[in-house]
Amino acid sequence: MNVAIIGLGLMGGSLAISLKKLDFINNIVGSDHNKIHQQEAVELGLVDNVIEFSEIKNYDVIFLAIPVDGIISALKNLTEVKESATIIDLGSTKSKIISSVPPKIRKNFVAAHPMTGTESYGPKAAIDNLYKDNVVVLCDIENSGDFQVKIAKKIFKALEMKKYFMSAKEHDRHAAFISHMPHAISYSLANTVMHQENKHNILALAAGGFRSMSRLAKSSPNMWEDIFRQNRANLLEAITLFEDELKLLKGYIENEEWYKVHKNIEAGNRLHDILD
């Protein structure tokens, strides 16, 4: 099986590192519109070769590991793939991508969202085992070809990922609450603090708590502008519900209703009965 990865950043580069260990994969090539990333990916040994986008269509398995608007554009230029080709995207949104797949290659396409990543980006951010033991959500697979679903499952199984199946619509709503809205909050938190505090004080006073709350604010503008656009309606709903929740807590503090503040904190604590 010959694999081509479009996008050699954190997600694509880390994927290349892991796929390389699998015996059913013959060779892995990559493509990236960023010349520096091309060079770094080769220097780091992430892929065997960097190829032109026009050659991608000849590969058995094609991964799209680029920002979500780029995925939509790339799909429009992949209509000449082999009939047996499997195209898998790794985007953080699913509805807009799926609805824009050219009908000719809809069976070739498998929509996937690996629930993993770091706030770093580019080929140098690629790490081993980024995918291992994490969840991958596969969406609307009833519209993908049986053969392509089989290939995608085989690869994600070999990557030791846990598979979840849901509709793109469900996925996008969940992702808005559990990933996209928290990113928006982190950007706003970082901006609030930078408007109020000078560099010296931030550096001096930022303990682990602030660092973990603002870590996501490091995430790529190119990637996240696209995600916010594609999942706009769900994201706006999630932000509004968060605003309401914060307003509630703020109101308790304003009115010195400390018993309610205590209960609100206790309720928040309960998340970790689920997560820990």
Next chain:
Amino acid sequence: MNVAIIGLGLMGGSLAISLKKLDFINNIVGSDHNKIHQQEAVELGLVDNVIEFSEIKNYDVIFLAIPVDGIISALKNLTEVKESATIIDLGSTKSKIISSVPPKIRKNFVAAHPMTGTESYGPKAAIDNLYKDNVVVLCDIENSGDFQVKIAKKIFKALEMKKYFMSAKEHDRHAAFISHMPHAISYSLANTVMHQENKHNILALAAGGFRSMSRLAKSSPNMWEDIFRQNRANLLEAITLFEDELKLLKGYIENEEWYKVHKNIEAGNRLHDILD
């Protein structure tokens, strides 16, 4: 030098572990109103003995490692300490604590806030090196006795901490932005997601980003109710400014002003030119 630590949880317990290694400290005793914590602290070997609060007054150095309202109460009961005694609190707020120190022991008192911690609590959460290489903020030291400031500096130096000096007023405003408001956000984020998502989906879909944003929501209700109360005005200001900032970003998304969204994200990214 004989040391007594009031409060044998994360902060007090970790302090005991580190102080034990210092050659100028003879013995370390502890006090905790929670019987289970007393027992755990002894079993874990955090302190040599657990003593009654009434015996605390005989010690050379007394640390207050309890929630900030408890610090105020404890200080009222420490007016009979030795003239040379040094009382150091480790609370996350400073103004209310300092203004409530009985005048008789104001010179004995040194207000400190070590900018370190984890979201865990209780004696079992105590870890080695919690203090090492972190910042400790010392407030209004011109009102503490010269001898007591010397002792406090000696201890924090031995703990390998970086000392910052500022007024309690300044401290409380900075802490609101860099620590207290982010905690409020984390509680509200956890509550929003729990109202919208079931346990199964949270567990399946929560990647590193959500986990780091919601980690602080695990923090103790007893401790944080007190902090929110004591730093109420600054906290409300910080929450309001954060709300304005999030409203701005939400407005750009609502109005599909993607160039502004991109710029807002880029501005958020800049925090990490400071922090990394």
